[in-house]
Amino acid sequence: MVWSGTVESQPLLMFLHERTDDDTEALAEAKEKFKNQWVKLPLKTCNNCYVKTHLRSAYSTVIPTRSCIRQSIASGGKLTIKPSSWFFRRNLASEILHPSRSGSFSHARLSVLNNLLSRLLLNKSEPVTVVDHFQYAMFALLVLMCFGDKLDDQQIKQIETVLRTLLLSQPRFDVLNFWPRLSKIVFRNRLKELVKLRRDAEDVLIPLIRSRIEARKRQDSMVAYVDTLTGLQLPDEGNRSLTEGEMVSLCEEFVNAGTDTTSNALQWIMANLVKYPKIQAKLYKEISSILGPPPRPPVTSDAMAAAKEEDVERMPYLKAVVLEGLRRHPPGHYVLPHMVTEEVELGGYVVPKGAQVNFTVAEIGSDPEVWEDPMSFRPERFMSGGKEGFDVTGNKEIKMMPFGAGRRICPAWNLALLHLGYYVANLVWYFQWTAVDGDDVDLSEKLEFTVVMKHPLQAHVSPRCQG
């Protein structure tokens, strides 16, 4: 395990020659051991490399990479498409995630908000552990965007059961991706289990896809993700249409990619607002100066007493709170692993072809050379960005990269910012959030699929309008 870096100390690379079960621990250990030391790479080949750099060019031109997603055998070898290919990415970006589409999902956002407010109110006298409510809300929202907004709570819960089970058991099946021919035989019972889970998911999702196709014929005005898939023709495969199994995989990717990331970011932001009541008060002041005093939750009529997308646009402090949350607690401490497609030199060191590169997102966002007092939660630092605001995509310069940067940046970064702004605004407008007596909100982290709060946030949630 070796640290290395340039003379100017711009990029910081760590190569892990031996893959450990827990790279996070290994990283922390290595950082401690090699504090501020630059060690020459003794070996040319490595399989795992961690890069910390603010150099924009590193994310596209200097390190030519592609996402390192192994062919999944979750469908028993049936999965023939790579959901991350440019073709699907383009479809997703232009047909669903483009800002011009965001209005068509406002009904879904509102119905999820209503449900969330009601759930938070269920047991008024007790502190609420919010993470499950946030996770369900973000899941439900993406399901509605995926299959259309006519699904009821029971159907959403059924989808949650099959997709979460599949997702949460994924680590058990990782072994099947190494030498698949052999591992399929050695771990045949595990493979059987995986195929069954996948079949369960298909049994629930395929009928939904079919009924969505029927609903579309009746001209439902909202465009759901499934609608965009039914019309797709694969140019590299004789313009054939997607199979239902392939649609299931893409829907699964859509819902899974956005659920834990957004709900955890939401939890981190709310945790800081509970921990720092002055910041919450300042935010509430901004929200109520635009919307007026809040009504009693939940939102009952279509007159919709809720902060809307266009209101969120007019709240600079809200945007600053969201950005500070993403800087201080990026849901992923690394972007997806990327694989170097050709040997390349970075800061005087060779990154060999085939190496797996991980960009250290959390360290980039808390670099004391770039951020003043980086560990404190101070949304004001984002208030001086001028009219155009802060560039979170790193197009101009990379100061932080919670969504990645360059060609592979999260295609939904815009939507994620909208969702975070929308739900934070409404949660703070309707409720005062206070810490449980004697509890100093603990911001320790724990690695799951994303980096989560080790001690999930508990808070008293009191409606601001008592009338």
Ligand code: HEM
């Ligand atoms: C706060 C919320 C979110 C964060 C922090 C986040 C972050 C990221 C990051 C870091 C990546 C990897 C980028 C790379 O490989 O360089 C990624 C990829 C991706 N994200 Fe997000 N994301 C969020 C929300 C969402 C949502 C709501 C959706 C879907 C609707 C989504 C869909 C995707 C997809 C499909 C990819 C894979 C793209 C590809 O392989 O080309 N994300 N996201």
